[in-house]
Amino acid sequence: MATKPGTQSLNTAAIGRIIRIVPRSRNVEAALLIFALGINAYELAQIQLSTIAILRSDIWLYWLPVALLSLAFHTLLRMRASEADPILLPVAVVLNGLGIAEIYRLDLARIAQHQTNLFAGKQVVWTCIAIAIAMLVVFFIPNHLFLRRYVYIAMVIGAALLLSPLVPGLGKTINGARLWIGVGQFTFQPGELAKIALTIFFAGYLVTRRDSLALVGRRILGVRLPRARELGPILLIWAASLGILVFQRDLGTSLLYFGLFIVMIYLATGRAIYVVVGLGMFVTGALVAGRLMSYVSGRINAWLNPFDPVNYNAIGGSYQLAQGNFGLAHGSLLGAGLGGGLPQLVPLAESDFIISSLGEELGLAGLFCILVLYVLMVSRGIRIGFTHPDDFSKLLATGLSFVVALQTFIVIGGVTRVVPLTGLTTPFLAAGGSSLLANWIIVGLLLRVSDSAGGAPRAVSI
Amino acid sequence: MSDLALFLVRVGFLAVLWIFVFSILSVIRADLFGQKVVSRVAEANAPVVVSAPVIPAAPLNTPAPTDTGGIPTLDLEGSEPQIIASKLSITAGARKGQELRLDRREISIGRADNADLVIRDEFASTHHAKLVLMNGDWLIQDLNSTNGTYVNGKRVGTPVTVKIGVPVQIGNTVFELRA
Numbered sequence: 001m002a003t004k005p006g007t008q009s010l011n012t013a014a015i016g017r018i019i020r021i022v023p024r025s026r027n028v029e030a031a032l033l034i035f036a037l038g039i040n041a042y043e044l045a046q047i048q049l050s051t052i053a054i055l056r057s058d059i060w061l062y063w064l065p066v067a068l069l070s071l072a073f074h075t076l077l078r079m080r081a082s083e084a085d086p087i088l089l090p091v092a093v094v095l096n097g098l099g100i101a102e103i104y105r106l107d108l109a110r111i112a113q114h115q116t117n118l119f120a121g122k123q124v125v126w127t128c129i130a131i132a133i134a135m136l137v138v139f140f141i142p143n144h145l146f147l148r149r150y151v152y153i154a155m156v157i158g159a160a161l162l163l164s165p166l167v168p169g170l171g172k173t174i175n176g177a178r179l180w181i182g183v184g185q186f187t188f189q190p191g192e193l194a195k196i197a198l199t200i201f202f203a204g205y206l207v208t209r210r211d212s213l214a215l216v217g218r219r220i221l222g223v224r225l226p227r228a229r230e231l232g233p234i235l236l237i238w239a240a241s242l243g244i245l246v247f248q249r250d251l252g253t254s255l256l257y258f259g260l261f262i263v264m265i266y267l268a269t270g271r272a273i274y275v276v277v278g279l280g281m282f283v284t285g286a287l288v289a290g291r292l293m294s295y296v297s298g299r300i301n302a303w304l305n306p307f308d309p310v311n312y313n314a315i316g317g318s319y320q321l322a323q324g325n326f327g328l329a330h331g332s333l334l335g336a337g338l339g340g341g342l343p344q345l346v347p348l349a350e351s352d353f354i355i356s357s358l359g360e361e362l363g364l365a366g367l368f369c370i371l372v373l374y375v376l377m378v379s380r381g382i383r384i385g386f387t388h389p390d391d392f393s394k395l396l397a398t399g400l401s402f403v404v405a406l407q408t409f410i411v412i413g414g415v416t417r418v419v420p421l422t423g424l425t426t427p428f429l430a431a432g433g434s435s436l437l438a439n440w441i442i443v444g445l446l447l448r449v450s451d452s453a454g455g456a457p458r459a460v461s462i
Numbered sequence: 463m464s465d466l467a468l469f470l471v472r473v474g475f476l477a478v479l480w481i482f483v484f485s486i487l488s489v490i491r492a493d494l495f496g497q498k499v500v501s502r503v504a505e506a507n508a509p510v511v512v513s514a515p516v517i518p519a520a521p522l523n524t525p526a527p528t529d530t531g532g533i534p535t536l537d538l539e540g541s542e543p544q545i546i547a548s549k550l551s552i553t554a555g556a557r558k559g560q561e562l563r564l565d566r567r568e569i570s571i572g573r574a575d576n577a578d579l580v581i582r583d584e585f586a587s588t589h590h591a592k593l594v595l596m597n598g599d600w601l602i603q604d605l606n607s608t609n610g611t612y613v614n615g616k617r618v619g620t621p622v623t624v625k626i627g628v629p630v631q632i633g634n635t636v637f638e639l640r641a
Contacts, residue, residue, distance in 0.1 A: 032489070036482065042475055043475070094482065337475075366476055369479045369483055376486055376487075380490075389575065
């Protein structure tokens, strides 16, 4: 029974199905998912009871489609990715449900003022589309390494998506930022999807270049600088993210992409110098842009002095930010209760400022709960990257989780005045189809990668 | 609704949200605080080794060489098929003489660092095979490995029951299940 590599070629045809016993984690997921759907129903019922004082049957419209699709997602995971992480799906469903509920609550406030631009229905439709596409991701991507074949295609797609708003005729400028493409009534924010494509590209690129980035290069002043051929892409990404800042007029998006790239280089090489140099480059670029471009300096000024009457009354000034902060203050510790606050007083309360709407109605206790849910989701993603044996998947899972984390930080930090306010969407909560789509695809990819990660490390080993 | 009822609904919702968070935390408690490893040591009255995963060299309580002969001690072979194997014993290869206690969980075998049974052998694949307990029988499933898994000298394609005492070969390592 010696192992001779030549003698066993025909046997592969006989290899049957791989044994899969559905592990305990799927039952955990089912229980958490039912809990999550219960929370969603609670929110909607509470909103109807406190705003219109009765329960109407249209509550089903906002609950049932998402509930059915997320249960279908769970069933798919049982069949196709039974060892996937059990936490991600329920957390995403709770966050998404909170978003729908708050948007519905703002819609009710709009209906009371006889306005017609409603968002909750659209949000439900987009959530269903996004969950369905995440299911397709899990269904059609056979394993996590599949994506590695399309690294450079992902780069081209990512760059095209990123630059598409600049195409004349296709791109649209909304609220001063040129981040949308639009055909007729239909608008889409391609940058949201670009972050996934670019994460795939960064992961694939850095897996092959990590050693030369970490080890090769000349020492200058005690610091080992990488060679030009490895440094080139970094400078390119820096220039591209500054390009977004200048031409698409959006600070948050450019910070997101640059931050993503820096973190992934750090993950791949383990050298802190990239983080230091990268942050230095970004801050320098942003400061120069702040000098040259009025909208950046306006943002910084509004961040530092939002309650200054000059900023508060200026067009595009700090009115929105100050209103959001008043809302948060009104929410206090326990909040005004869903349906009990006045979040409609903040401009864009359903998208950019959804977190101040939720903060007003759920209070500090609820806001912290939302933050913990994000932390749980991101930490699960990073853990998937940490335990995965394959380097590409490590980078991919960690990068995708980091994108969600950084975006959440930039948005919530902006609303709560930790950093200057920028126009990114709060993952899963904010109204907007592109953002939902991108974040559910991230969840789908993380679930697919986690299925092959091999679960928790065992205590038993020889 | 009365103000009191609304207040209770409001605070109740925050409570429900936090209960959700804490139920997730209880699910991942093992990740946060580490797994308990008490029972294995306590029940180890047999000459069983549970040693560090990485370096196989000289664990303190390696069983005496009486156990390493392997095949001569096979008195259980085939005679009592009802007994579920409780340990995996390596009879040939770099880790000859070491044993792995089996519980009901599946055992992954391969060159990967996170395999339950790590085989450092150029003829072993990264994810070579896995052992799964099904209806009281341990089944071995070859995971499409390059050089194959041999049960009792025959290369296996489909999942095959591994009886107690039957040698299983992966690369240069041979192991068998024992009661």
